[in-house]
Amino acid sequence: VQLQASGGGAVEAGDSLRLSCAASGRTFSRYAVAWFRQAPGKEREFVAAIGWRAGGTVYQDSVKGRFTISRDNTQNTVHLQMNSLKPEDTAVYYCAADSAGIAYSSGHRYDSWGQGTQVTVSS
Numbered sequence: 001v002q003l004q005a006s007g008g009g010a011v012e013a014g015d016s017l018r019l020s021c022a023a024s025g026r027t028f029s030r031y032a033v034a035w036f037r038q039a040p041g042k043e044r045e046f047v048a049a050i051g052w053r054a055g056g057t058v059y060q061d062s063v064k065g066r067f068t069i070s071r072d073n074t075q076n077t078v079h080l081q082m083n084s085l086k087p088e089d090t091a092v093y094y095c096a097a098d099s100a101g102i103a104y105s106s107g108h109r110y111d112s113w114g115q116g117t118q119v120t121v122s123s
Contacts, residue, residue: 001023001024001025001027001028001031001097001099001112002023002024002025002112002114003021003022003023003095003096003097003112003113003114004021004022004023004114004115005019005020005021005093005094005095005114005115005116005117006019006020006022006117007019007020007080007117008092008093008116008117008118008119008120009118009119009120010120010121010122011085011119011120011121011122012121012122012123013085013086013087013121013122013123014084014085015085015121016081016082016083016084016085017082017085017119018079018080018081018082019035019079019080019082019093019095019117019119020077020078020079020080021033021035021077021078021079021080021095021114022075022076022077023076023077023078023097024076025076027099028073028076028097029052029073030052030099030101031052031097031098031099031101031112032049032050032051032052032056032097032098032100032101032102032103032104032110033049033050033069033071033078033095033096033097033098034046034047034048034049034050034095034096034097034098034103034104034105034107034110035047035048035049035069035080035093035094035095035096036093036094036095036096036107037089037091037092037093037094037119038091038092038094038116039088039090039091039092042091044094044107045060046060046105046106046107047059047060047063047067047080047093048060048063048067048069048080049069049103049104049105050069050070050071050078050103051101051102051103052101052102053101056102056103057069057103058103058104058105060105062088063082063089066082066083066084066085067080067081067082067083068080068081068083069081078095080093082119085119085121086121087121087122087123088121089119089121090119090120090121091119092116092117092118092119093116093117093118093119094113094114094115094116095113095114096110096112096113096114097110097111097112097113098110098111098112099111099112
């Protein structure tokens with residue numbers, strides 16, 4: 001499956017952004033999809049994931065209650081709604097997909113990656 005991330009931008013603290021990950025492939029509904037991010041000088045970190053059954057979601061503790069991951073299998077798209085953004089959320093955000101369909105937090109589980117989309121949050 002090929003992934004295309006979009007929706008990043010430059011916002012102020014407290015604002016919201018909605019990232020989208022559009023996928024090709026007729027079996028996308030069977031894939032788990034995750035968002036990771038990487039800030040300058042830091043390692044890539046897990047943000048959120050959703051299993052092929054949309055009820056299975058996992059979040060990094062620092063984004064719980066602020067970010068929501070969802071999927072629309074009719075549109076082959078996964079969204080990451082980010083509210084109450086903080087400067088520490090600034091990073092390049094990547095979406096990734098796993099054909100096993102389980103929402104893991106480890107990047108090693110994901111076999112397809114999209115290009116990143118920049119999110120910049122100013123204070």
